[in-house]
Amino acid sequence: MSTRATTRPGGRSARVQQSVHQAVRELEAELGRDALTVPLIAARAGVTPSTVYRRWGDLRELLSDVAVERLRPDTPPADHGSLRADLEAWTVQFAEEMSSTAGRTYIRDALVGDPEQGNAARCSDYAAEQLKALGVRAAGRGEAVPDVETLLDVVVAPLMYRILFRPSDLSAAYTDHLVATALGRTAPLSPPKS
């Protein structure tokens, strides 16, 4: 967990955390996220509400923790033989996952639930790790690889900005444009809108 220092990671505490997280996922699937309440989750998890309040503080922090887990990539990025192909595929998948209704909700939950922003930083670390893996693989092929910081600035940040602040358009042409820019503007496509 992130919002509190877990001093006792084993035994009952771990079981409680797991059952509560599972209860959140189940109830979210059954009733929708807006219907979630702490007493409801606690009942499903077989726990008293006060336990949830004491461990997580409030519903937002709990949802933030669960959201970060769901945003964690489960597999390393696919290998398509070249940095460009790998980065394009990763960007498309990233954009699709994050711009979906569920993805946007998870991002916003992760962002807002943690006062210390540790969960938000974790989201960024996930993307950085994936990009790092792409870079290492490309370097192994002898390709020149852009800095991870640069990729975050040029690819991830614009995508996230649009997802969070401009719910309108995330076309494939736009993601292609971002990747092309990141790889040294080999494709001179101008920004899509104007």
Add this chain to the structure above:
Amino acid sequence: MSTRATTRPGGRSARVQQSVHQAVRELEAELGRDALTVPLIAARAGVTPSTVYRRWGDLRELLSDVAVERLRPDTPPADHGSLRADLEAWTVQFAEEMSSTAGRTYIRDALVGDPEQGNAARCSDYAAEQLKALGVRAAGRGEAVPDVETLLDVVVAPLMYRILFRPSDLSAAYTDHLVATALGRTAPLSPPKS
């Protein structure tokens, strides 16, 4: 307001909205944002809590509306004689305001309070308007101006991404780097962290 269609913009409704917004600002300054509750705000505004709930739905949406108002730029960007100087000054000010504790709180409130994301879009529109004004002025001087979309991608998005997801570093060197990149990489400064 954004979250509901205001069918009666005049008279009592307008007074209620104004007094509620003012109560939020006052109580936030006096007690801190975490101490705000709907009954408290309603009492200060001279209104019953049910009125607030009916008009705004819940505390988050109300805070979202207030946050957007506070994020609205009150003055057009200052004129420093050249696009580069204007953009640098604007970016520095933008970064300072948005990365402050209060600024981050307003951004997150604006982001999360409105299910339709209309308030988030408004934030982006504010930045776009400012950048547009810069561009128009530069064009009047005969300067070549980058597209507003490009500026959002290259300057605003990376700043916002760092503010939201990476609470660590927002150095002056970094903002300079972003502006230089936007204006055709006249300054070959590499990203700060690498």
Add this chain to the structure above:
DNA sequence: CCGCCAGACGCAACTTCTTCGCGTTAAGCT
């Protein structure tokens, strides 16, 4: 200018959530 209509508000009762103190359980450690 007057009266009608409808949206918005106040009030109050009700439900649900949230907090807190206290006793109990069980992990971790020696």
Add this chain to the structure above:
DNA sequence: AGCTTAACGCGAAGAAGTTGCGTCTGGCGG
């Protein structure tokens, strides 16, 4: 195995959120 203490369960008290109904007022047509 015994001790210490963080973590949990329970229950009560307080606060927040919800809803129905009557009243008020701004907007609109006559």
